């Protein structure tokens with residue numbers, strides 16, 4: 079069996095790349111070792127973040143860094159044993175967050191983010207997936223006047239990048255989210271983002287669209303990838319069927335560098351692990367209608383179809399070492415005092431890894447020195463949001479068309495050793 083392109087990885091990014099390539103007239107094989115949308119694109123907070131034009135910054139304030147160094151913060155923790163492998167990418171991340179470098183990165187990042195909702199909407203409409211989306215925005219909640227003041231100070235930069243939001247005082251917050259107990263200093267309602275009530279189902283809906291458009295999904299291991307003698311590529315599915323392909327897109331999220339390393343490309347990917355847990359909605363009590371970030375504490379609550387999902391911030395560690403879900407336990411204890419929260423619904427906290435690149439930008443474009451191989455990975459905190467825009471941009475690059483935005487800052491060469 080012969081295809082023009084195989085996309086490896088059926089998370090949000092891979093599925094969207096595969097659809098856009100089909101729409102450009104390519105025959106496309108999509109391969110994953112599992113079903114589509116079962117990994118990072120399943121476990122996230124479900125936000126389609128039209129507001130996230132400014133990527134997640136490395137903190138510089140001593141008031142944040144000092145407690146973080148002693149693992150005393152809820153929003154970020156690290157594994158001491160992982161430090162030898164983390165120091166280099168974290169140092170590079172820190173350096174990319176100098177004010178001048180960060181500002182220029184935020185402009186590039188914003189260009190992709192600004193494309194995202196329109197790109198999602200096209201797929202949502204084509205897939206008939208409107209019922210999976212709530213167009214309600216999300217809220218950064220501030221408990222104290224000091225926290226609110228600090229949060230509001232960042233808003234000018236968002237305004238300059240065209241983001242819509244409404245600043246809420248404590249009464250307004252209580253009015254729009256009656257589930258929140260107590261009186262708080264207020265918040266910011268990011269009005270444009272959407273919530274997916276079941277992130278994995280949205281990826282599966284897009285995958286069904288891919289199949290309806292004529293794409294072929296198979297289960298198989300990307301590790302089976304080999305150059306064939308005819309200058310094309312070979313893969314094997316789980317039935318050991320041999321598949322011949324002209325071009326390959328690596329969209330394996332946190333696993334991408336395992337495959338690129340075989341072709342001499344080792345991007346400095348590191349992982350911000352994250353956990354989630356679902357909770358029952360207590361009967362007869364108000365529910366959150368939007369996702370709410372308890373900003374001064376550092377966790378996110380999203381009302382999902384299956385229950386309220388609490389997602390944790392970053393756990394800096396190696397991708398595969400065993401779970402240490404202390405952030406979930408601590409977030410749960412805090413959230414129980416903030417909103418009505420029922421029993422845990424999952425046997426164990428889910429764990430995933432945000433695939434992060436030190437300059438905060440995904441890697442999109444040809445893999446240097448390996449003709450026919452393409453990259454679409456490293457989307458860090460916003461891959462669920464950026465999948466469809468990445469698909470559109472990469473499909474344009476692969477078919478020799480002009481891209482909607484300048485892609486030079488996203489290309490893989492930026493990490494290629496001379």
Ligand SMILES: Cc1cc2nc3c(=O)[nH]c(=O)nc-3n(C[C@H](O)[C@H](O)[C@H](O)COP(=O)(O)OP(=O)(O)OC[C@H]3O[C@@H](n4cnc5c(N)ncnc54)[C@H](O)[C@@H]3O)c2cc1C
Nearest residue numbers: 087089091111118119122123125300331352460461462463
């Ligand atoms: C706690 C948490 C909360 C988050 N919240 C948000 C949010 O609200 N909004 C947002 O935009 N982003 C969010 N993110 C980030 C987002 O989830 C990721 O950036 C995004 O899901 C990455 O998508 P992906 O397709 O690159 O990777 P994945 O979804 O992980 O897909 C990679 C695929 O590759 C497959 N694969 C791996 N190895 C192989 C192999 N050898 N052979 C075949 N297949 C293989 C896997 O099975 C998987 O399906 C969050 C992340 C976390 C952890």
